[in-house]
Amino acid sequence: MYPNRFDYESPTTVEEAIAILDRSGGEAKVLSGGQSLIPMLKLRFAAPATIVDINNIPGLDYHHVDDEGNLHIGALCRHVDLEESTTLADTHPTLAAAAELVADPIVRTRGTFVGSVCHADPQGDWAATMLAQGGYVVAQGPNGRRRIDMGDFVLGPFVTALAYNEMAVEAVIPGASGTPRGSYLKLERRVGDFATASVAVSLDMDGDVIRKAGCALAGVGGRTIDANDAISCLVGKTLTEDSIDQASDAVAAVAEPRTDHRGSDAYKRHIVQTFVKRILTNLARTEQKAA
Amino acid sequence: MALDELKIGGMGASRRRVEDNRFIRGKGKYVDDVVLPAMLHMEILRSPVAHARIKSIDTSAAWEVPGVRLVLTGETMAARNLAWMPTLSYDTQAVIATDKVRFQGQEVAAVVADDPYIAKDACSKIVVEYEQLPAIVNPDQAKDSSAPLIRDDKVNQDSNKIFDWEIGDKEATEKAFADADVVSSLELHYPRSHPSPLEPCGSIADFDRATGKLTVYMTTQAPHIIRAAVAMVAELPEHQIRIISPDLGGGFGNKVPVYPGYVISILASILTERPVKWIEDKSGNLISTGFGRDVYLKGEMALRKDGKILGMRMHTTSDHGAFFADAQPTKFKIGLMHSTFACYDVPAAYLTSDGYYTNKAPGGVAYRCSFRVTEAMFFQERMIHAAANDLGMDQAEFRRVNLVKDDMFPYRTAFGFLTDSGQYAKCLDLGLEAIGYSSFKAEQEEARKRGKLLGIGISTMTEPLGAGNSREYDIIGIKMFDSAELRVHMTGKAILRTGAKTQGQGHETTWAQIVAHELGIPADDIVVEEGDTDTAPFGMGTYASRSTPVAGAAVAMVARKIRAKARKIAAHLLEVSEEDIEWELGRFYVRGNEERGVTIQDCALAAYSNVPDGMEPGLENNAYYDPPNLTWPFAAYICKVEVDPETGVWDVLKFVAVDDCGVRINPMVVEGQIMGGLTEAYAMANMQYITFDEEGNCIGANYIDYLLPTAWETPGFELHEVVTPCPHHPIGAKGIGECATVGGPAAFVNAVMSAIEHTGVRNVDMPLMPNRVYDAVRNGQDVSGMPPVRVD
């Protein structure tokens, strides 16, 4: 690998990292898991003057659920930490389903959840789960912390709302107000492939009535597709053949797929519809069994 | 007492691979691990466009980067008559483009600098002005009368066609069709793929002006051919050229050709008088070096109502890219395509072929197969599948009717090959039993109720390996024999060298086993060395499954020469005449008095300390082996899949492989080869291909788009064996390196087709990606994989 020349900094506190970002006036990049940044450097698509490696900052590798049920994911929490969590499936089933579909097991040992969200790849899996669950990013800059909702965080492909002197320190995914239900389905050509199309669905249930519904899509647009409005037709309803059909049609309609070597736009839209339907049908079955 | 052959690691022992010891420890020594004093580093600038006239190249800014020693362009090469070089198919290929670029990724300049970072920085400072021309990405476009002429550098080349070729008996075939009850037809594209060895190509050229010697460390599967080619291209004396091919991180045919990077690094070393290292990156390897396949095949089969094949008519159209650089025997334009249908009794056959230039990388290498045999066998098995369906006959039964029977050998195929041995029906039946063929129909019914489509696919084939015999096979005029040299030291340890070049096949392990088998010297006492042209005997290298059939035979033959001399020494030591000496593994003894004997080690010591009068001392020899015929392994691959019609995703439920590769030297190594080959077959069927968009942009020049399967999705394979020894090979072996890649893909594709063909689909081109399978099921129509692909 022969990237452009860069300076390497290895701060041990968040404050120090932010000071370096601030000093370098937009010419620096944070390195967390490196699973996206290093390939970009290697291909010389990215050529930052300074790399700020945050891996030596202690205390950022956590993930925990607070008293209100919100999941906090620290900037150095690796994909594998979420994959191996034994409680995630109960509190945040959509995330748990996605955890084993992100990249491949090797990448998952290094890549971070927050790094993935900051990378803002339209095919990124975690961003879709964040968007479907009303998650937000906690950014820290020279003037302290602020909260950026996921809906406002991504400005375009590979562009986020973070200022040049801000670092994402944490991602937060709210807990469910009722029983959390949800899943993630992804069409990939092989393990470690980015999504041809993928669907994150998250439901808060009150008995068999849907109190809140969230949905987002990856791989089928120039950015993560927000399908929360589309799936809101489920709110106040139960999962029936009709409501499921209506929701899957509505979600498929907001996808913005393009034809390429992975398939036609029509095919990708069809996959979105099929996946929404499959997720909801499976959830309906689980509800029936539970009842 | 004779030695226990398995204990000394002889024939049939699943001896652990000795080379793995260093590979697993990270101690392999690849070209990139070689560091020479004062070495410089070279980087190549590649064309971003597929077809364009070069209006100007400005290298001045690159020269100014501190640490840059040399910038080379087409002009630099042309000044030394090195802008173009000959290919292995008697065409010419640009080393660095002078007039036009003809494919995306073509070499347009090179920078030599103190380190690779500087070289890469300086490359980005070179300014090239291109005047774009329309890009041609398939033979249909190439044929069009309004198509731009890609090879306007060649005199007398007024179209994009490279060749027309034919073989077979046209009249007899026409007659077969006149007599036919049913004519079945099929058309398909075997997509462009890339061997993609994990280690890309590279070289370190070291020209020493004081001695006049050129040493080149190079990623090559065929060091001796390279030495000859370098002598010709660079006009250097052959004895002053030393090619060293150290450990190779895979080859798969990709490391047979001569690449521009090698030639440029050689000139760079001559000009700078310092060693120059060039290591290609992964994208450079995928975008510019030898691809595989890219052939359009169509054919018709004449059939009798009872299922008997009467004749076969075929046409192939091949896409060779910008230069005709196929690595193949001279006599044949489309390799051994005519080996197709060799396992079936086909009375008459006729094949026509044409080949075209396009704006794509050149190569046409035999990616893990003998030349074009993969395409031949894939088409064969897809055609057989279609024909059985057209007749309304069971797939297994149709094959059974037409497979060459055990008592028909030696069998002359309609295209003139001589197959010599096999138990085809036995292999097929073993496979059918293992997959549970008889209960499949019921399973299929049951799955339909769940909304899933089950399919079963068979692929049976024999393929020609071990090119070749020198009557028929040569590469650029050099006959395709091979060699081995064996030196037994006085303590009975030995060094063996061959003209082959291992790149993952395990020669260091298995060659020693052949010697152990012939001489009784424990395999652990034999070191195997290959790849250095100053020390290894001349050979044609390793590809086309030729190592065991040719070099492996030479190993057995040289060991027999050693044994013959040792026998004379034994007679001398035992003070009896040679006629009274008997051999058992590892030992000579006096006939009728088994107790009185000497070991091979005793003979080795005597060869250096106590030779009979008149005998030359020493115990070493060499052997050149020119095989009397090709070898013909047979395989039956059977696959069962489940297709999800809503997404087009398919999963392999079970895969059974029955291989008859003759005598197995090391069963574990054989199984490893089959597993690896089936993995590549699965890749081809499922995901792995290179395509192009309308502008000639290569889609598949990185591992995001060019998908290699991993252990996670690759299905398990159940292996079975049948052994029919090769009648002419000294140890009865037939070769196994490539059977599974050659015969495997059709098993997967036939399985998926069998699951979905009730919708009216006849063919889906590989790779059978979910979108293609879904489209086929939904529309009940064939899906073509011909580029360009639409990218919005």
Ligand SMILES: Cc1cc2nc3c(=O)[nH]c(=O)nc-3n(C[C@H](O)[C@H](O)[C@H](O)COP(=O)(O)OP(=O)(O)OC[C@H]3O[C@@H](n4cnc5c(N)ncnc54)[C@H](O)[C@@H]3O)c2cc1C
């Ligand atoms: C082979 C392979 C397959 C993959 N497949 C998938 C897949 O299927 N799905 C998927 O979603 N992803 C996939 N990825 C990407 C992977 O998930 C990455 O880990 C992830 O996108 C980035 O996380 P990271 O920690 O590695 O970030 P890095 O590579 O270190 O950084 C990525 C970007 O985010 C910025 N950044 C990182 N952390 C912070 C921070 N705390 N604050 C501000 N900016 C920050 C960096 O500056 C950089 O621009 C794959 C990667 C590889 C190599």
